[in-house]
Amino acid sequence: MARRSDTLETTRLAVEMLRRIPRGRKITAAELQRELEGAGLMRDVRSIQRQLDMLSQHFEIERDERSKPYGYRWLERARGLAVPHLTAQESLLLRLAEEHLRHLLPPRLMQSMDGFFAQARRNLGDGASARLERQWPRKVRLVATSQPLLPPRIRAGVLEEVSEALFANRWLELDYQNASGKRRPVRVMPLGLAQQGPRLYLVCRYDGFDNERSLALHRIRRAQASTLTFEPPPEFDLQRYDDDGRFGFGEGERVLLRFRIERGAGQHLLETPLSRDQQVQERGDWLQVRATVVDSAMLEWWLRGFGEAVQDVRRLPASEAAP
Template sequence: MPARPDTLETVRLAVELLRRIPRGRKITTGELHRQLKDAGMERDLRTIQRQLEMLSTHFEIERDDRSKPYGYRWKEQAHSLAVPHLTPQESLLLQLAQEQLKHLLPARLKQSMDGFFTQARRNLSDAPGTALERQWPHKVRVVATSQPLLPPAIVPGVLEEVSEALYANRWLELDYRNAAGSCKSAKVMPLGLAQQGPRLYLVCRYDGFDNERSLALHRILKAQASTLTFERPEEFDLQQYEDDGRFGFGEGQRIALSFQIEKEAGFHLRETPLSPDQQIRDIDEDWMEVKATVVDSAMLEWWLRGFGDSVDHVKRRKIRK
């Protein structure tokens, strides 16, 4: 099979670089080199530097050469490279995805997607015939199921380091302050990232241990992704971790739960059951009995207490695994 012409490879590299140069912030040659490598394009650093120097002379790209490493970005009024064939519907999908997934995407991936997100926003704001797509974000909303709370402040740079270590299967070194105010340094194996309401939690294993813990990101004072990688444990499953009630402060113990609840307070359980095997029995005009197999946890206890005097005769029976 004949080799692909060098000119085609050069054009492909130029297009990929143009797509990844952001607007409003600078990106270095090293960052672009890593993004291309993650996308499966192996190019040496010097080749990328030469391409960037050429592109900055032919496009509205600003090069900050006041100090090394040099930074590149599109000029404020420049028209960056458009993403081809991005329909209004695709632009809307990208805009919604960015809003919902902004805390759950690795920093490296978010940076590589900046061009797509920017173009999607521009498509919806500038392109004719997209009025319905522009209206849609104002027609839908994810609403809270409990009292809304503002998200806790996360130390700048922590989320980026955590997501980088999680994405690349690298050990993570961090300083953590627990709920009691005690501070400790630790080396952890990052295994998962979960958003629970306004909070983000890192699921990890401490170095030298084989059990998982959940660390609140807003309690991490400092984080640094190591250059050392690890083999992700095959037996760990984030979905199973959630199913075991670990984010509800449980230990995976399943129980046969039964309780009596006023019909007015528990009406929603007829529509949104506690479990697939839930059973409801009417006791009288005002009360009903609910039985279900669930995971025992502090969250379950808080949920039951939230009904106050509307819940009575609560019984739990452990189920052997």
């Protein structure tokens, strides 16, 4: 019985290690040991090294011996731990996700999912039973709500270091160049990652400050995850940060917005309201709209996009608005 228990524990260790070996960047035995401890698997570094050496002989895992400690990673085109029995529906969902994300995410991030996407393509290409599923992607399409843009180029290694620091609650050293071209080194506490259209943004706090900022990943020229960890501030919530309009270039101020809009331009507001408390009065060829929203630059751009079809725009602080 003890032998069987040891075998199961060894198998579990191997599976957990294979799951944690990354693509695109390398991981050392010491780093892997810390991650395994978080999963309840306590092993010394030497044991981890022996397992890694064994796994690299039987799987498509590269061992970088140019310097110590050695680094390990899956080869770019390795199948890794692909699930062998994806259903047709699961494969279809992955195919749709691949098509949707193709022009939204950086190529290196898409490449990290290649093994899963390739398996989905193989599944949908095998057998007569998958015929209908193969037809489905040609029957659905995601259409843009604004002018489509290609994703900006993110420098090699930046996304990997940012993701590692964000996941492990580590301080992050950045070489950052802002929109006006000013470049300087900064030390930040990474708190969240958000995608807005084709761009990725890191929500963080600068060292020594207690307010959050959003940094565009494509403006980071270099990133290095520190070995020093931090405790995430309990008062920060990424959902609330978004709800406050911070990704829309606002400061979270809620206003009572009033405007009138030509019926043809504003008909969609009857179907997709600006807010839950939106009220619309129909007045001939015009609609009179009232709604409580977060004031932001994005809101201003949206209103200006209607040109002369929107008139009499008024904003009143929500706290001062009459019920």
